Amino acid sequence: MAKRALKLASLAAAASGIYLYGNKFLDPNDFGVVRVGRAIATTAVITCDYLTSLRNVPYGSEEYDFLKSQDSRGRMEVYQCEMLSEVHLRSAERLRELCCANRGTFIKVGQHLGALDYLLPEEYTRTLKVLHSQAPQSTRQEIEQVIREDLGKEVLLLIVKQIFPDFEFMWLVEEAKKNLPLELDFLNEGRNAEKVAQMLKKFDFLKVPRIYWELSTRRVLLMEFMEGGQVNDKAYMEKNGIDVNEISRNLGKLYSEMIFVNGFVHCDPHPGNVLVKKCPDSGKAYIILLDHGLYQVLSESFRMDYCRLWQALIKADMKRVQKYSRRLGAGDLYPLFACMLTARSWESVNRGIDQSPLSASEDVEIRSNAAAYLPQITQLLNNVPRQMLLLLKTNDLLRGIESALHTRASASSFLNMSRCCIRAVSTYQRSKSHSLYRRVHISLTEALSLWQIDLYELFLWLKGSCLGNWVIAFLSRMHHST
Template identity: 30%
Template structure:
C-alpha cells in the first residue's frame, strides 16, 4: 500500500500545477510547460516506485516503518527538487521578484525537511542538526527552520521505555530508581532524556536510546546515502556521499552509550585544568550500551542570551571560555567534541557565582594525532604572519593543495581582498566577496575531500562554535582568539629551553602582526566613514560580518 500511496501523492503534485495559485505567479511561457512537468512528475513517481522495490530487496527492510521512512524521504526529495526546478524555470537572478520567490521556495522546502526529520527521527535528526549549524553558507530559511531540531525531536510512548529497561535491567524504571518521570525533558536525535532520582536521593538525567535505533541504522543510513546519490545526479555540485561513507563508523559508535560515558570521562580529564568547564559524572551502575545515567545539571542553553544577561554574565566572557575549551581540544589534547551544537552546551553559575560551561552529549568524538595538530597550529600561525610559503607547506602536511581555500574554510572569511588601509575596498574586492559567498559551498566540499578524515570533525566543530558566536552577535574576534591559542600550543608541543626562546621571538612577531592588522583595520574604518560615505554602509556591513583581515 505504501508505494501506491507515494504514487498517488506524486500524481497530486502534478495536478496542483494547474491550480490558480501556481498560475497566478508564472508567465505565459511557463504555463505552456505545465503538461511537460506533469509528465515529468508522473515518470519520476513510477520510476521511484521501481527504485523503492529494488532498494527494499537489497537493503532488507525489516519493518513497514523502514519502508515508510524511505518513501517519505524520497517524496520530500522529489517535491523539493520539483519546487526549485518548476518555479525558477526561465528566471534569472536579475528577474523581478526573483529573490522573494527564492526565499519562499527555501522556506517551503526547509519546512518539508523539518517535518520529515521529525517523523523519521534518528539519523535524520542528527543530519538536520548538522545542517542548521552551517548558517554562514546555507540560506537562513533553512538554518532557522532546522534549529527546531535541537530539542523538539521525536518522542516515543512510555511503554517503549519500560520495555527497554526490562530487556536491559530486568526491572521497570520506577524499580531501578526511587523516582522516574516518564515525561522527557529533552528528545535528542538518538535518545530521550528523563529526570529521575536514585535510591540514595541523587537527581540524575537518564538518557534512553530509541529501542529500534540499532536495527534501523543500516536501513536509514542506506536511505540517506541513496538520496544523496540521487541528488548528486540531479544537482552536480551536491555531493555528500563521500562524507557519509567516511563518517559511518563514527556514527555507529555513537549508538554505544558505554563509549559515550568513557568519552565524557576522558574529556573531563583532558580539560581539568580549566576551572570554567564541567562535564557531568556518569553513574556506571545505571549505564549500559542503550541507557546512560549521569548527574542532573540545572542550566540553560548557551544561545539563551536572556538567561545569560539575567545571571549578569558578559556574553563576550562566555564566548572566550567557549573558544578556549574547543581550541584546547583541537590544538592541544587532540580529543575533539564533534557535536557541540547549542543543545549540548549549557551555561550555569558555579559555586563562586561565576559562569561555568557544561558540556553534554559525548557520543561523537574524534582523535587528532599530534602531527596533524602541530601542522594545524603552524598553519594558523602562518595565516596571521601572512607567510604564504609556510601556509603552503603546512597545508600540504594536511593533505590540502589550495592553502588559501583551507584558510578560508578554517577562518570562514576570504583571504584575498584589498589590504591597503589607505583606501576603501575596491569594486574588485567586493566582487570577490560576493563570488565567494556563492562558491563557498563547492570550495568546502572539494577541500574537505582532500583532508584526512579526522579533520572533518575539526571543521564541524569550528562551524558549530562559529554559529553559536554569531547568535551572540560576535562580540569577540573568534579567528584571532583561536589563532592566539594555536600559537600558544606550539610551545606546548616543543618543550625545552631553546624551543622556549624561539617561541618567545615568534610570539612577539605574531602579536606585532595582530596589532598591525588591527590598526590597519581601524584606519580603514575611519577612512570609510569620512571619505567614502556612498559605499560605507555596504562595506561596514561586510566588515561586521567578519570578512576583515585577521
C-alpha cells in the same frame, strides 16, 4: 534565479556532509525502505518547488536583487526577495518534517543545519533550530522497555550493530560506519565524558555531567541532570546577566585546547549540546558540555600540520598557508580551504584575519560563494584526510554560534588559538629533542611568543577602553608639546 537557489538548497545538504544517494544501490537491510522513499520524495518536491516557483524571475531583475536595510544596532541585514524567501521557508519546513519523521541520523543533520547561521539562508536556520531542543522524543513505554531489558535481567543482550545512517555521507561512508556506532554505545559516551572532564579540568567554567556507572549499560546512560540556556540564545544570556563575549571566548578556549593541544575533540557542538548557566550564588557563568558520543582523535602529525596552518593563517603567511594546506590534502584548492576554515573571504585571509572585523558585505560574499563553489567544495572534502572532516563540521557549528551571538568580529578567538598552537608545537619539539640546550631554547621561545600575544591582547584592550583613549590622547599631547 532558480539555478542559484538550487545551489543554496544543495549547500544545505553539503554543509552537513550529506550525499543524497547518488547512483549507489541502497540495500533495504541497511536503510529503511520507507525512510529512503520519504527522503527521495522530499528531495524531489523541494527541487521541483525551486524550479517551478522561480522560473519566471529573470536574473538581475528587481525581484531578484537583494534588498538592504540598516537595523537599530547598525548591523547590515540582507533580505532576499519575497518569492525566494517563501521557497526557502517551504523547503526548510519540508526538511524539518522529514527529519522528525525519519529521526535517527536525520535529526543530527537537521541540528547541524540549524546552527549554520553564517552560511545558510535565515529561513533554513530559523526553521531547523527547533531540532536543537524539541527533537522527537521516545515514548515512556519505549524508554521503560530498554531499561527493563538492560537493567532488569541476569542475561546477556545482543548489541545493536545496525549500520547508520539513513543518509550516505558525502564525507565518505567509511567515516559514518566508524563513528556513528560509537555514538550508539553509551558506555563509550560515558568514558569520553570523564576523559574530557579530566583533560580540561583547569577550566573552572566547564561543567560535564557526572556518570552513574552502576546504572549504565551500552543502551542506558544515567548521568547528572544539568540545565541551562542554549549557547546561541543571546536573549537568554542578556536576561540572566551572562556576558556573551565571555561565553564566546571561553568556548573558543575549550575547543582550541581540545583540537591543538590534546587532539581529542568533541565533534557535535550544536546549540542543543552546549548550554550556559549562571550560578546564583557566585555569579559565575558556566558552559555545560553534553552528548559525548562522538569524538575525533587526531594523529600527532596531522595535529602539528593543522597547528602550523592556523599559525600561518593568523600571521597571513601565504607561503606557509599554501604549504600546510597542501600537506593536509587541499592541493591547488588551498585558497578555498583557507576560506572554509576561517569563514572569511580570501581577501581577508591575505590581509590577516585578526586585522579587520567581519563586515556585512563580506558576510554576503561568503554566503554567495558557498553556493557558487559547491563543486569545488565537494572535491576538496573528498581529498582532505578523514580526520579533517569532523573538524570542518565542528568549525561550522562554532562559527554558527559566534554568528548568533554577534561575536564573529572578535579577535580573541584567534589569540586563544595562537596560544594553543604555540604550546602544542613547543611541546612536540621538546619531545623530539635530545639536547638540553635545545629544549631550554624552545621553552624560552615559547614563553616569549606567549608574552607577545599577551602584550598584543593588552594593547587591544587598551585601544577599546576609556583608559586606552586617555593614554593615547595624553601621549599625543606630549608628542605635540615637544
